[in-house]
Amino acid sequence: MSKILIGRYIPGDSIIYKMDPRGKLLACIAFIFIIFLANNWITYAIITLFSLFAVFETKLKPKVFWDGIKPLIWLILFTSLLQLLFTTGGHIYWKWLIFTISSFGIINAIYIFIRFTLIILISTVLTVTTMPLEIADAMEWILTPLKYLKVPVDKIALVMSIALRFVPTLFDETVKIMNAQRSRGADFNDGGLIKRAKAIAPLLVPLFISSLQTAVDLATAMESRGYRGSEGRTKFRVLKWSKYDLYCLGYFILLVGLLLIFRAK
Amino acid sequence: MPNKNIIQLHNVTFTYPGSHKAAIDNLNLNIEKGSWTTIIGHNGSGKSTITRLINGLLVPDKSDDTYIEVDGIKLTEDTVWDIRDRVGIVFQNPDNQFVGATVADDVAFGLENRGVPHQEMQKIVSEAIKSVGMSNYTNMEPSNLSGGQKQRVAIAGVLAVKPKIIILDESTSMLDPEGREQILTIIKNLKEQNNLTVISITHDINEAAIADEVIVLNDGKLISKGTPKVIFTKDKLLHELGLDIPFEFKLRQKLIEKDISIPNDIQSEKELVKYLCQLNSTM
Numbered sequence: 001m002s003k004i005l006i007g008r009y010i011p012g013d014s015i016i017y018k019m020d021p022r023g024k025l026l027a028c029i030a031f032i033f034i035i036f037l038a039n040n041w042i043t044y045a046i047i048t049l050f051s052l053f054a055v056f057e058t059k060l061k062p063k064v065f066w067d068g069i070k071p072l073i074w075l076i077l078f079t080s081l082l083q084l085l086f087t088t089g090g091h092i093y094w095k096w097l098i099f100t101i102s103s104f105g106i107i108n109a110i111y112i113f114i115r116f117t118l119i120i121l122i123s124t125v126l127t128v129t130t131m132p133l134e135i136a137d138a139m140e141w142i143l144t145p146l147k148y149l150k151v152p153v154d155k156i157a158l159v160m161s162i163a164l165r166f167v168p169t170l171f172d173e174t175v176k177i178m179n180a181q182r183s184r185g186a187d188f189n190d191g192g193l194i195k196r197a198k199a200i201a202p203l204l205v206p207l208f209i210s211s212l213q214t215a216v217d218l219a220t221a222m223e224s225r226g227y228r229g230s231e232g233r234t235k236f237r238v239l240k241w242s243k244y245d246l247y248c249l250g251y252f253i254l255l256v257g258l259l260l261i262f263r264a265k
Numbered sequence: 266m267p268n269k270n271i272i273q274l275h276n277v278t279f280t281y282p283g284s285h286k287a288a289i290d291n292l293n294l295n296i297e298k299g300s301w302t303t304i305i306g307h308n309g310s311g312k313s314t315i316t317r318l319i320n321g322l323l324v325p326d327k328s329d330d331t332y333i334e335v336d337g338i339k340l341t342e343d344t345v346w347d348i349r350d351r352v353g354i355v356f357q358n359p360d361n362q363f364v365g366a367t368v369a370d371d372v373a374f375g376l377e378n379r380g381v382p383h384q385e386m387q388k389i390v391s392e393a394i395k396s397v398g399m400s401n402y403t404n405m406e407p408s409n410l411s412g413g414q415k416q417r418v419a420i421a422g423v424l425a426v427k428p429k430i431i432i433l434d435e436s437t438s439m440l441d442p443e444g445r446e447q448i449l450t451i452i453k454n455l456k457e458q459n460n461l462t463v464i465s466i467t468h469d470i471n472e473a474a475i476a477d478e479v480i481v482l483n484d485g486k487l488i489s490k491g492t493p494k495v496i497f498t499k500d501k502l503l504h505e506l507g508l509d510i511p512f513e514f515k516l517r518q519k520l521i522e523k524d525i526s527i528p529n530d531i532q533s534e535k536e537l538v539k540y541l542c543q544l545n546s547t548m
Contacts, residue, residue, distance in 0.1 A: 133366045217356065218364065221361065222374075224320050226349050226350065227374075227378045234386070236374075237370060
């Protein structure tokens with residue numbers, strides 16, 4: 001069960017894996033903006049091809065990406081349907097009360113569908129090829145300029161990495177407590193909403209207490225190992241830019257260039 | 266002799282806030298450099314409190330004549346970090362002392378805190394991991410390691426900062442017998458190689474038997490102190506304190522009860538085996 005939770009990172013060995021997590025994170029954020037450059041069939045085709053190539057480059061099974069889209073499929077369909085039914089303009093095929101299906105509506109619905117799917121695909125590429133820890137490192141790097149605004153970036157980074165490190169531990173703990181309470185007759189899966197909410201109490205209370213205990217123990221261990229705040233600390237994990245990040249940059253420049261050329265005025 | 270005793274506690278009393286009774290009661294303690302000292306005592310006798318006093322996590326009650334000295338340095342607010350450089354503690358729960366997200370990160374944590382440059386860190390970390398036999402697990406996450414492996418990583422983290430004293434605060438109590446055996450062997454070897462002073466706090470009586478010196482603690486007071494041979498022959502005293510004695514001492518006791526005379530100087534397992542075989546051949 002814990003395998004699902006931890007960022008769904010799937011180990012692999014393709015070019016995307018070798019990229020610097022900072023590059024990947026920035027590329028993923030940039031992609032969300034770039035996708036709005038597309039506004040006609042050609043540009044959508046280009047951006048779809050480029051995204052599918054990135055997906056292909058991960059050398060992972062298509063099922064992984066389908067799993068990424070699946071939880072959001074209803075949201076995608078719902079949004080597309082709204083676009084379909086409420087957009088007017090162009091040739092009108094069908095009209096009933098406030099609902100209309102027009103040529104603009106159909107096109108818009110398809111655009112929205114593609115846009116949504118591509119954003120999910122690209123963020124899935126990021127999460128499956130990058131370890132959560134690397135993403136945390138990348139986020140720390142992106143936050144670094146905030147130091148000038150007196151934001152304690154180092155401490156936030158430490159908090160992030162400790163939080164990530166304890167996700168599986170707390171998850172195991174939760175399963176253990178659930179089983180222990182089950183063996184004493186607790187029932188987590190039956191009854192109405194209120195009964196189920198009540199059943200959570202014997203799970204949450206011990207979990208809170210054990211987290212606090214863990215925090216105290218960890219603080220003691222950290223202090224006795226010489227931790228005294230982030231000042232004067234060096235870093236063991238250092239991110240390095242590689243030539244693969246240049247490939248990615250080139251890829252993006254090409255994509256933006258093509259989009260700008262074929263974009264409808 | 267200032268060089269002989271690496272740790273000195275002089276008239277130390279400590280009371281936890283909100284408690285009426287002192288957890289440590291006027292304790293005087295000297296620990297010899299390069300020795301293996303075991304502190305035993307029942308639950309709540311103040312064993313773990315001693316380790317926290319030694320590295321300044323707890324501050325003893327104020328008194329004119331109280332001091333703690335580690336490696337020639339008196340423990341004060343200014344020197345507490347120097348002392349923490351010299352003392353490494355491996356705690357009880359392997360899960361709750363793992364700071365880093367991977368083995369290498371965790372071992373490097375102490376070095377990061379001390380501002381060691383990146384290049385040097387790489388070398389020290391891989392050496393420390395190698396010395397506890399965890400080289401194949403360098404990039405593993407803690408959730409994929411067993412308890413014994415996590416404790417080995419903790420030892421590596423302690424070793425990386427090159428302390429003079431290693432304190433095992435019930436470090437083996439949550440491990441299976443095999444994990445326990447491994448940890449003790451590793452510590453023993455490392456102690457020989459690096460001339461470390463080891464203080465182990467334990468309930469495991471067999472772990473106590475390998476020490477140079479055993480300290481018995483009860484209600485924050487030092488009851489008895491001596492080599493395992495001396496301590497474990499005081500079986501009445503230990504029984505009163507609710508403590509067990511190691512198997513070879515128990516066997517010896519039972520044999521004496523059965524009127525088989527065993528000389529006083531025969532104490533260890535090896536000697537006992539040899540003596541009993543000789544006894545058999547002469548009968």
